[in-house]
Amino acid sequence: MVHSIVWRVDTAEAIASQAQELRRGTVVLACLALLTTPQYGYALLETLDAAGVAVDGNTLYPLLRRLEKQGLLTSEWNTDESRPRKFYRISAAGAAVRDGLIGEWHDLVDTIDRLTKEA
Amino acid sequence: MDTLTERYVQEVVRRIPAASREDVGRELRATIADTLEARDEPDRAAAERAVLTEMGDPIRLAARYADRPLALIGPDLYPTYVRVLTMLLATVLPVVVLVSMVADLVENNDLGGAIGSGIGSLITVGAQVFAWLTLAFFLLSRYQHRDERARTTAWTPDALRPVRRADRSTAAPVASATWHAALAVLLVWQQLALPYRAANGDRLPVLDPALWSGLAWPILLGLLALVALDLHRAFGRVRDARSTVGYLVAEAAFTLPLAWLVWDRAIFDPRFLHEVNGTWTAPAAWYSGAALIILAIGMLEVMKRVREGRQAGQGC
Numbered sequence: 001m002v003h004s005i006v007w008r009v010d011t012a013e014a015i016a017s018q019a020q021e022l023r024r025g026t027v028v029l030a031c032l033a034l035l036t037t038p039q040y041g042y043a044l045l046e047t048l049d050a051a052g053v054a055v056d057g058n059t060l061y062p063l064l065r066r067l068e069k070q071g072l073l074t075s076e077w078n079t080d081e082s083r084p085r086k087f088y089r090i091s092a093a094g095a096a097v098r099d100g101l102i103g104e105w106h107d108l109v110d111t112i113d114r115l116t117k118e119a
Numbered sequence: 120m121d122t123l124t125e126r127y128v129q130e131v132v133r134r135i136p137a138a139s140r141e142d143v144g145r146e147l148r149a150t151i152a153d154t155l156e157a158r159d160e161p162d163r164a165a166a167e168r169a170v171l172t173e174m175g176d177p178i179r180l181a182a183r184y185a186d187r188p189l190a191l192i193g194p195d196l197y198p199t200y201v202r203v204l205t206m207l208l209a210t211v212l213p214v215v216v217l218v219s220m221v222a223d224l225v226e227n228n229d230l231g232g233a234i235g236s237g238i239g240s241l242i243t244v245g246a247q248v249f250a251w252l253t254l255a256f257f258l259l260s261r262y263q264h265r266d267e268r269a270r271t272t273a274w275t276p277d278a279l280r281p282v283r284r285a286d287r288s289t290a291a292p293v294a295s296a297t298w299h300a301a302l303a304v305l306l307v308w309q310q311l312a313l314p315y316r317a318a319n320g321d322r323l324p325v326l327d328p329a330l331w332s333g334l335a336w337p338i339l340l341g342l343l344a345l346v347a348l349d350l351h352r353a354f355g356r357v358r359d360a361r362s363t364v365g366y367l368v369a370e371a372a373f374t375l376p377l378a379w380l381v382w383d384r385a386i387f388d389p390r391f392l393h394e395v396n397g398t399w400t401a402p403a404a405w406y407s408g409a410a411l412i413i414l415a416i417g418m419l420e421v422m423k424r425v426r427e428g429r430q431a432g433q434g435c
Contacts, residue, residue: 041146042153058175061150062183065143077145083153086146 027055027063029105032090032098035073040085064088072097123164124151127171134181143184191253193260200256207248215244231395289353296349299373303342306335317394327388334376341373363428367421374417382410 030053034044041061048055067073072094078087090098128147132140151170160166174180182189192200220237224230308314310331313322326335348365380386384406392400 040153041150042157046157056175057150057154057173058180058183061146062180062186065139065184066186083149084145085149085153086142 023054026105027053027060028067029098029101031060031064031067032072032094032101035088035090035094038076038087038089040078040087044088067094123167123171124148127151127174127177130177131181131184134178135185139184188260191260192256196256196260200252204249204252207252208245212241212245212248216241229395292349292353296346296353299342299345299349303339303346306339306342315391315394317390321390323391323394324388325391326386330380330386334380337372337376341369341371341376344369345373360428363424366424370417370421370424374413378410378413378417381406381413 027048030048030051031044034047034051039047041057041064044064045055045057045060048060064073064075068075068088072091073088074091075086075088078085125148128144128151131147132144135143151174154170154173155163155166158166158170160169179189188194216237219240220233223236224233227233306326309325310328313324315323315325317323344365348362348369351362377386384403
């Protein structure tokens with residue numbers, strides 16, 4: 001006799017949590033793509049949010065510093081306005097990584113397209 | 120300035136490397152101020168609270184800034200940690216416990232006390248092994264360099280152990296037969312050899328000799344029947360409903376009288392108890408507890424055999 005257990009799955013919840021996993025890696029690519037023009041933390045968060053990339057500040061701000069440490073971004077303090085802000089922009093190395101990631105992204109989309117068509 | 124924001128920023132920056140404290144602090148202040156401004160909320164204090172709540176626990180944020188794992192032992196060291204811990208608990212702990220029990224027994228000639236000291240060292244040594252090993256791995260995962268971490272976790276399939284054959288293995292029934300046979304031998308031996316030497320030179324059995332005109336026989340016969348059934352289970356070819364019923368009867372013959380005698384406090388020779396315990400008597404609750412444990416073990420055994428019998432029946 002074969003025993004089988006069927007779990008009740010909340011579909012909406014399952015999609016939400018899996019989608020979060022899917023999106024996790026795309027935040028870096030989105031940042032690298034947007035930072036061809038220099039931007040500061042909060043403004044970038046707003047731009048990402050408006051573009052539909054959901055990310056929390058407490059994830060984004062440390063991420064920007066990490067990318068800077070890895071040499072993919074450069075930063076500069078702008079003290080022209082009343083509130084000094086740290087502006088990030090993409091470095092030459094970052095641009096190369098971005099182009100590579102865009103290639104990877106298209107490959108992924110092609111692969112998934114192929115797989116889902118066959119299914 | 121002692122604002123809520125300032126307290127929050129301090130809580131974060133004091134947890135990150137000194138070199139980046141000032142820069143992170145400045146950026147964090149600007150970011151929080153930007154977020155606050157965008158809220159456009161008349162109640163500034165409430166808005167500030169809301170913004171800081173969204174930023175979340177400063178310890179977590181600081182860990183993200185410092186690129187530090189939010190775990191005592193990171194995922195890269197965890198497999199090694201579990202392996203070493205299992206190895207130590209399985210090897211060092213039994214040895215230490217056994218040595219302390221033997222030492223206690225030699226020194227005080229008191230089995231109860233030795234068991235007590237064994238349990239004591241089991242708990243203390245187990246906790247020590249656990250605590251020190253965890254501390255060592257915590258320090259390792261905090262201060263080890265990233266690429267070194269990758270090297271320590273290098274795992275190859277050579278480490279895999281051969282699969283244990285869970286199905287129809289002979290090891291478990293043979294072990295069970297050995298255990299039941301040993302109990303039967305002990306039961307008879309303690310009566311024939313009178314192993315306990317009392318202070319006045321008399322030799323005593325451990326169990327009450329009166330049992331031999333009563334309940335010792337079903338216990339002994341039950342044990343012998345269990346040995347036979349275990350051997351049949353290990354080496355016999357056919358397994359059918361009859362052997363399951365046999366197990367039920369034998370286990371009942373062995374367990375029920377034993378549990379009853381323990382419950383009734385009629386199991387031990389009173390002279391032996393007097394020699395070992397002196398004027399002290401074990402609380403009745405100990406006996407009832409032991410009787411319940413004996414019953415539970417018996418029931419578990421029967422349930423296991425019933426389940427195996429059903430699986431064997433379906434497999435054929």
